[in-house]
Amino acid sequence: MADHPRLSAAPDQRRVLRRAWPHLRPHRRGIALALATSAAATACAVAVPAVVGAGVDRLLARDRAGLLIAVAALTALALLRLFLFRRSELLLTTTGERVVRGLRDLAVTRLSRAPLRFLEAHPSGDLLRRTTTEIADLANFVRGQLPDVLTVAGYLVFTTVVLLGYSPLLTVALLAVFTPAIVGVLRLFRKHANPAFAAEAAAAGTVAATYRELVQSREMLRTAGGTGYWRKRFLADNEARFRAARRSQRALFLISLSRVVQGLTTALLLLLGGRLATEGAISVGTVVVFVLATRQLFDSATQASGLVGQAQVSLVGLARLLDLLTVTDTPGPADAPDTPAATSTLGTPGAPGLAGGAGTRPEPARARSRTAGRGVLEATGVHYAYVPGAEVLGGLSLRIGPGERVGLAGPTGSGKTTLAKLLTGLYPPDRGTVRYDGHDLAALDPGELRRRLVLVPQRVHMIAGTLLDNLALVPGEPAERTVARAVDRLGLGAWVDTLDRGLHTPLGRGAAGLSAGELQLVGLVRAALVDPAVLVLDEATADIDPATAAALETALDTLRADRTLLVIAHREATVRRLPRVVRLEAHRDAEPVPQGS
Numbered sequence: 001m002a003d004h005p006r007l008s009a010a011p012d013q014r015r016v017l018r019r020a021w022p023h024l025r026p027h028r029r030g031i032a033l034a035l036a037t038s039a040a041a042t043a044c045a046v047a048v049p050a051v052v053g054a055g056v057d058r059l060l061a062r063d064r065a066g067l068l069i070a071v072a073a074l075t076a077l078a079l080l081r082l083f084l085f086r087r088s089e090l091l092l093t094t095t096g097e098r099v100v101r102g103l104r105d106l107a108v109t110r111l112s113r114a115p116l117r118f119l120e121a122h123p124s125g126d127l128l129r130r131t132t133t134e135i136a137d138l139a140n141f142v143r144g145q146l147p148d149v150l151t152v153a154g155y156l157v158f159t160t161v162v163l164l165g166y167s168p169l170l171t172v173a174l175l176a177v178f179t180p181a182i183v184g185v186l187r188l189f190r191k192h193a194n195p196a197f198a199a200e201a202a203a204a205g206t207v208a209a210t211y212r213e214l215v216q217s218r219e220m221l222r223t224a225g226g227t228g229y230w231r232k233r234f235l236a237d238n239e240a241r242f243r244a245a246r247r248s249q250r251a252l253f254l255i256s257l258s259r260v261v262q263g264l265t266t267a268l269l270l271l272l273g274g275r276l277a278t279e280g281a282i283s284v285g286t287v288v289v290f291v292l293a294t295r296q297l298f299d300s301a302t303q304a305s306g307l308v309g310q311a312q313v314s315l316v317g318l319a320r321l322l323d324l325l326t327v328t329d330t331p332g333p334a335d336a337p338d339t340p341a342a343t344s345t346l347g348t349p350g351a352p353g354l355a356g357g358a359g360t361r362p363e364p365a366r367a368r369s370r371t372a373g374r375g376v377l378e379a380t381g382v383h384y385a386y387v388p389g390a391e392v393l394g395g396l397s398l399r400i401g402p403g404e405r406v407g408l409a410g411p412t413g414s415g416k417t418t419l420a421k422l423l424t425g426l427y428p429p430d431r432g433t434v435r436y437d438g439h440d441l442a443a444l445d446p447g448e449l450r451r452r453l454v455l456v457p458q459r460v461h462m463i464a465g466t467l468l469d470n471l472a473l474v475p476g477e478p479a480e481r482t483v484a485r486a487v488d489r490l491g492l493g494a495w496v497d498t499l500d501r502g503l504h505t506p507l508g509r510g511a512a513g514l515s516a517g518e519l520q521l522v523g524l525v526r527a528a529l530v531d532p533a534v535l536v537l538d539e540a541t542a543d544i545d546p547a548t549a550a551a552l553e554t555a556l557d558t559l560r561a562d563r564t565l566l567v568i569a570h571r572e573a574t575v576r577r578l579p580r581v582v583r584l585e586a587h588r589d590a591e592p593v594p595q596g597s
Ligand SMILES: Nc1ncnc2c1ncn2[C@@H]1O[C@H](COP(=O)(O)OP(=O)(O)OP(=O)(O)O)[C@@H](O)[C@H]1O
Pocket: 120, 386, 387, 392, 410, 411, 412, 413, 414, 415, 416, 417, 418, 419
């Protein structure tokens, strides 16, 4: 089996910000402006103790004018600080939201282009969490805590600079106690917090995935009596998440050790500052500046302790998101039609290709000539495995001529659906090639591929919306009258009339209300709207009532005219009706490769 990239449960957290830089770069001007405004606002706040200290010295010197200047400066600083804080918060939030919006768009775009194989290999709950919850957490951090992080960082730097200007001796003594102790606490915290937060995020992803599967498979679980097993599994996952959360909490507790450091530093400051003032080495005003400024310093450090924890959680989320963006940044045959590089175009020589470039709307289905690009669909020496060492298809070759009608039969699990997905380019083969009209599907323009080769799956997926919304889920967003024409052409007008509100009948999520056969009717109408040259139908295995079966047959008879048809045949009637039937045998390793008959 070829090596396929997978998401990591606990992705690398080193240099996360540097790795995120390509996504930040387009916003660098906004970021620089926000940082500069935040720094100016912090400088205003840091200047306050210095002005208060100067005011105290003027007061002690009975300098009335000097005192008034200090009071005026304090008022101006307060107003300027208010304005700059507000401005920096606004700039940070706006820029941050832009970055987050960009990341969200990119994640959804990459996921929508990701190969089917990648999507199937990951629990949808995990993908959902990375693209929604974790991005939302990031957005909340940007809005709620990032301004505080910058303010705190600014306080720490500016306060140190101001204090150095007043008394280098006292500042050095302060830093000599404060810095190593606080760095030690932060190191200890990071050592325990990084794995703890990553494990918590992974456990949360597992809980979401299990819960989602539980909801999605509710009918099967009820009927098969599997609810108890699933509930047990969910409870186990939930327990694991609870334990992971407690581990994170314990790691967060470590950060509160910084309060002990604060107490020690204040004691030292009072001892040394008081002595220097008594000896006349520094003024009383300077002691006041130190007391006020170090208070700010401590407040910032306390705030920083909480913020470091929140920042760590956000960085873990960012690392998981970057992992998703990196792993899905692999253009492949399932990519959207805006990746024309190295793709070929089907069609008669000299005729314009059917696929447009980025943003080109496809031509209306009827305006295209399906026969223009009609060709042979050929699989040669195709190998495919979902899991290493267990090939489902081991070197299969099959040729289907233009306009041929072929049935694909075989025991359950023999690989019929897998082959159908390979023949329609939904999976790239691990080895071997699938060609249509002489073109390797892997090299075809993805948009064109989707319009030429259409698979109607066994269970057609629906979205919440009306029947019309669901039928129109094809390239080109066809208008209602186009959809209605397609319905009539397939002889399905009577079926649509039996529904409450015809094409406007609302269908719930999961399309409650439509039977398996009716869902396939929806798939056939979608196929008719795409008007492909090759149609692959994976017949529904569920019982289909005679009326729906008749409607399906009529629709299929209309659809098959002038196009290649491959039916994964589960019903005897279908097998009998088709002129050629290929039988797949269950493949076992090292046995001769099954070939089409
Ligand atoms: N997404 C998947 N991940 C892992 N294994 C899979 C996946 N899909 C199918 N398989 C396995 O591959 C094998 C072939 O499956 P496939 O659905 O192609 O068979 P089939 O002939 O269409 O079966 P059926 O007639 O029951 O639909 C089976 O053993 C199946 O369990």
